[in-house]
Amino acid sequence: MRAHHICPIAAGVLLVACGGDDDGLTTSPPEEVEMVASGGFDSPLDAVASLDGETFYFTAFTDGDPAQAALFSVPAAGGEAAVLHAGFPLEDPTGLVLSCDGGTLYVADIGARATELEDGQSLVYAWDIDGGALSAITLTGMSEAASLALGPDCETLYATGYADDGAAGLFRIGLGGGAADPVLTGEPLQSPSGVFVDADQVAWVMDHLPRRGNGGVLWAITPAGEASEVVSGLGLSEPAGVSLVAGGGTAVIANHTLDGAGQLLAVHIESGDRTEIASSMIEPAGLRTAREAGVFAIADSEGDAIYRAR
Amino acid sequence: MSKQAYAAVLAAGITVTSIAGRLEASSHREAPAIGEDQFADNTDLYSFISPENPDNLVIVANYVPLLIPSSGPNFYRFSDDVAYDLRIDNDGDARTDIVYRFLFKTAVVNGDTFLYNTGPVSSLDDDNLNVRQTYDVIRFVPPDGPEDIVAANVPVAPWNVGDRSFPDGSYAGVAAQAVTSEGGVKVFAGPRDEPFFVDLHVFDLLGVGGAPTTDGVNVMSIVMEVPIASLSADGVRPTADSPGRKRIIGVHATASRQRVRILHHDAALRNRGEWIQVSRLGWPLINEAVIPLKDKDRFNHSRPSHDVENFGSYILFPELPGLLNAVLGAGCAETPADGRTDIVGLLAPSGTDPADLLRIDVTAGQTFEDSGFPNGRWLEDDVTDTILTVVCNNGGPLGDGVAANDKPFAHTFPYLAAPHSGNPISE
Numbered sequence: 001m002r003a004h005h006i007c008p009i010a011a012g013v014l015l016v017a018c019g020g021d022d023d024g025l026t027t028s029p030p031e032e033v034e035m036v037a038s039g040g041f042d043s044p045l046d047a048v049a050s051l052d053g054e055t056f057y058f059t060a061f062t063d064g065d066p067a068q069a070a071l072f073s074v075p076a077a078g079g080e081a082a083v084l085h086a087g088f089p090l091e092d093p094t095g096l097v098l099s100c101d102g103g104t105l106y107v108a109d110i111g112a113r114a115t116e117l118e119d120g121q122s123l124v125y126a127w128d129i130d131g132g133a134l135s136a137i138t139l140t141g142m143s144e145a146a147s148l149a150l151g152p153d154c155e156t157l158y159a160t161g162y163a164d165d166g167a168a169g170l171f172r173i174g175l176g177g178g179a180a181d182p183v184l185t186g187e188p189l190q191s192p193s194g195v196f197v198d199a200d201q202v203a204w205v206m207d208h209l210p211r212r213g214n215g216g217v218l219w220a221i222t223p224a225g226e227a228s229e230v231v232s233g234l235g236l237s238e239p240a241g242v243s244l245v246a247g248g249g250t251a252v253i254a255n256h257t258l259d260g261a262g263q264l265l266a267v268h269i270e271s272g273d274r275t276e277i278a279s280s281m282i283e284p285a286g287l288r289t290a291r292e293a294g295v296f297a298i299a300d301s302e303g304d305a306i307y308r309a310r
Numbered sequence: 311m312s313k314q315a316y317a318a319v320l321a322a323g324i325t326v327t328s329i330a331g332r333l334e335a336s337s338h339r340e341a342p343a344i345g346e347d348q349f350a351d352n353t354d355l356y357s358f359i360s361p362e363n364p365d366n367l368v369i370v371a372n373y374v375p376l377l378i379p380s381s382g383p384n385f386y387r388f389s390d391d392v393a394y395d396l397r398i399d400n401d402g403d404a405r406t407d408i409v410y411r412f413l414f415k416t417a418v419v420n421g422d423t424f425l426y427n428t429g430p431v432s433s434l435d436d437d438n439l440n441v442r443q444t445y446d447v448i449r450f451v452p453p454d455g456p457e458d459i460v461a462a463n464v465p466v467a468p469w470n471v472g473d474r475s476f477p478d479g480s481y482a483g484v485a486a487q488a489v490t491s492e493g494g495v496k497v498f499a500g501p502r503d504e505p506f507f508v509d510l511h512v513f514d515l516l517g518v519g520g521a522p523t524t525d526g527v528n529v530m531s532i533v534m535e536v537p538i539a540s541l542s543a544d545g546v547r548p549t550a551d552s553p554g555r556k557r558i559i560g561v562h563a564t565a566s567r568q569r570v571r572i573l574h575h576d577a578a579l580r581n582r583g584e585w586i587q588v589s590r591l592g593w594p595l596i597n598e599a600v601i602p603l604k605d606k607d608r609f610n611h612s613r614p615s616h617d618v619e620n621f622g623s624y625i626l627f628p629e630l631p632g633l634l635n636a637v638l639g640a641g642c643a644e645t646p647a648d649g650r651t652d653i654v655g656l657l658a659p660s661g662t663d664p665a666d667l668l669r670i671d672v673t674a675g676q677t678f679e680d681s682g683f684p685n686g687r688w689l690e691d692d693v694t695d696t697i698l699t700v701v702c703n704n705g706g707p708l709g710d711g712v713a714a715n716d717k718p719f720a721h722t723f724p725y726l727a728a729p730h731s732g733n734p735i736s737e
Contacts, residue, residue: 092570092572110570110572110582111572144572144580144582146582162580166578166580191568191581191582191583193582193583208568208582208583208584208585210393210568210581210584210585211413211446212448212450212457213409213411213448213449213450213452213457214450214451214452214453214454214455214457215452215453215454215584216584232454233452233453233454235453235584236583236584237569237583237584238569238570238582238583238584240583240584257453258405258406258452258453259613259615259616260613
């Protein structure tokens with residue numbers, strides 16, 4: 001169990017740090033941010049680091065005409081982005097997460113339901129990094145998965161999307177697909193996007209909250225489906241990236257200010273204190289930390305660049 | 311030109327004599343992208359001290375341009391997918407301090423008929439009114455200040471389908487039921503007669519001749535009347551002792567769509583993501599006659615606080631005088647080497663930061679009689695003539711030859727004229 005991870009003390013009540021074995025993982029946000037790739041792709045959506053933080057994978061569009069939705073890789077130290085897969089069936093791959101063994105990338109694609117499917121079915125995709133093959137995972141009970149996270153058991157995907165009745169929701173999905181298990185559907189969720197799941201199976205979900213006025217929020221959702229508002233007044237992109245630092249306690253959020261300036265933001269969960277980590281990005285979107293390294297991969301969707309924070 | 315506009319022009323050092331010339335449409339289909347997105351298109355914005363209560367400010371924001379009254383069977387309405395905002399700057403820095411957001415929902419009572427109404431409609435809750443729209447008004451202080459529901463599930467006035475649906479002149483009474491007051495805030499949303507009067511033949515190489523081309527069409531209107539004190543930073547109406555910048559309320563209206571729209575094979579669609587501004591309006595005619603094609607869409611997505619850096623050169627060195635001279639021989643004055651700082655001054659009254667906001671002096675003692683473009687904008691103001699005259703600066707008034715609306719305005723809420731009937735049997 002992680003040190004200083006976060007657990008809810010009561011439904012709807014502020015979350016506080018709670019105990020755990022000290023495994024030495026950092027609870028500090030990243031401080032150093034640098035661009036690792038730009039050019040050869042357009043409008044990156046989500047990015048994830050390999051287990052050791054040495055390789056970044058990201059979803060974006062090719063810069064050809066017509067542009068194709070694609071999966072890319074790039075050395076985290078910087079270099080030229082390589083296309084792993086481009087075109088069908090990818091349409092709008094907004095979410096990306098790496099398996100615990102580092103061998104599989106799971107891809108959420110909000111356009112995936114537009115492919116030919118039986119009623120009530122939807123898809124996420126799996127990319128075998130060694131085999132170089134993309135396969136579809138068929139789901140029922142939800143659609144338009146926008147973001148994915150892997151649960152602490154390494155066998156459960158968490159996805160934000162919509163239930164069959166149109167209600168926004170957070171769902172658990174087996175790695176092999178099948179019926180999605182709703183963690184929470186409907187209020188207070190309105191337009192959930194990025195998701196991160198911590199060691200206690202608490203899901204940290206970004207939500208644009210379009211039926212409210214003042215920007216997006218970060219929800220913490222317990223395994224029982226109880227949601228607490230952690231941070232509000234956020235300017236979120238789509239996807240709206242969030243990850244907790246490896247040791248928990250601090251959320252790293254892709255944000256933009258009231259003036260529209262891109263911002264990588266660290267929010268201390270307990271105190272609510274916000275710290276700007278970087279302002280060099282135009283529109284930070286998806287982001288994810290490496291499982292075993294204090295490295296974050298960040299997609300700058302309007303800056304057409306991938307960044308590393310550490 | 312209103313007396314206030316004359317005063318502003320004279321204060322800016324512009325001489326007014328006489329000449330002929332013509333131009334423009336306020337903000338109807340003014341940019342390439344919004345031209346493809348009719349339901350999010352701001353057309354005009356008005357702001358004036360209430361003629362009914364001098365302690366109140368009235369804001370009128372019109373959207374969805376140039377609507378033919380007989381536009382059935384799916385008559386015009388507000389979009390359920392658009393956030394319509396009235397944005398308030400109360401300290402002169404051109405940044406939004408208060409937002410009133412209008413979010414709409416449409417319901418169909420009986421989906422088994424194609425009819426908008428299944429019989430004569432005598433009230434907003436008449437069973438025969440088959441397509442109904444409601445809205446919520448949310449007031450919030452960005453980015454993370456207080457947020458309140460001002461009004462919820464407020465009915466939108468229906469379309470004036472025709473005299474068979476609203477017999478014996480009953481439409482006005484039904485529409486009046488859509489006026490709602492909550493906590494001192496009065497709101498109305500629905501179709502109205504298009505109040506902007508202009509000769510749109512201007513776009514045929516500035517060739518106008520006084521044709522009232524916006525007569526007979528409707529528009530979708532949001533009207534809100536609020537206590538002036540509620541718009542100020544400290545909750546008190548400014549007085550003559552208040553700093554100049556705080557005596558000015560700057561308003562602009564916007565429309566926003568969510569970043570992502572997903573279309574499904576079964577005809578369902580879903581929007582997701584943050585609100586992205588796709589249309590904005592402060593002064594009339596800025597995006598039409600000042601901003602060039604290459605920047606029109608960017609203007610609609612931008613914020614007024616960035617106007618100087620983004621678009622300041624277009625204000626300082628407007629294209630219009632040269633066109634008027636070349637096409638009409640209007641004799642517009644040569645632009646000074648340092649640009650039209652006089653126009654910039656009009657956009658920055660009382661020491662406010664220059665920006666495309668519709669600004670009005672709300673100091674205690676100001677009344678409806680003081681409201682007139684560019685100190686706010688009343689419905690009757692001939693803004694086309696005012697702006698042409700100011701921009702040309704040839705020593706004489708210019709105009710498009712259309713001086714009034716086809717329907718009279720009221721001095722009672724919601725001030726705008728009732729929409730034209732889709733089937734005016736009795737007219």
